[in-house]
Amino acid sequence: MALAVEAVEDRKGREIVVLDLRHVSDATDFFVIASGTSDAHVRGIADVVEERLRQHGHRAHHIEGVRGGRWVLLDYVDFVIHVFHPETRAFYQLERLWGDAPELLASS
Numbered sequence: 764m765a766l767a768v769e770a771v772e773d774r775k776g777r778e779i780v781v782l783d784l785r786h787v788s789d790a791t792d793f794f795v796i797a798s799g800t801s802d803a804h805v806r807g808i809a810d811v812v813e814e815r816l817r818q819h820g821h822r823a824h825h826i827e828g829v830r831g832g833r834w835v836l837l838d839y840v841d842f843v844i845h846v847f848h849p850e851t852r853a854f855y856q857l858e859r860l861w862g863d864a865p866e867l868l869a870s871s
Contacts, residue, residue, distance in 0.1 A: 764793055764842045768868065770815040771797045774808045776846065782857075782864040793842040794864070796857055798849050802832030808846045809835035 764781070771779055776797035785792045799805035806829060813823060816839065825838040833851040837844040845857060858866075 764795060766815055766819055766821075767795050767812050767837075767839075767842065767844050770812040771795065771808055771844075771846070774811045775804075776808045777849075778852075779868060780858055780866060781868040782861050783867050784861065784864050787861065787864045791838075791841060791843050793867075794857065794861065795842060795844045796847070796852070797845070798847050798852050800849070802848060805835055805846050805848050806832045809837060809844075812844055812846070813837060 768779060768781065776799060778796075778798045780796045782794040782796065783792070784790070784794060797808065799808050809829060813826070816823070821839055823837045824840050826836065828835040833848045834855070835846045847855070
């Protein structure tokens with residue numbers, strides 16, 4: 764998961780948040796949530812994250828949203844990375860939806 768956060772930071776992802784879901788959900792352990800400034804930026808962040816993790820032997824179990832670029836989801840089973848366009852992130856409000864989950868990291 765730390766590699767994913769580092770990749771998001773390297774690609775200038777914004778508002779990075781890591782939620783600890785281990786005591787809140789059985790679906791995954793962590794969410795990494797970040798924003799890009801445009802659809803192309805969102806796709807670029809997701810591409811860099813996927814490539815960086817692949818270089819270290821991690822393959823995504825499932826990927827959604829790459830074509831649209833408004834919300835890309837990369838599911839690595841133990842953690843899920845959500846990269847949003849700001850308007851889409853504001854609409855879905857995952858941090859609020861999972862408000863019971865402790866926030867491990869937050870950056871601007």
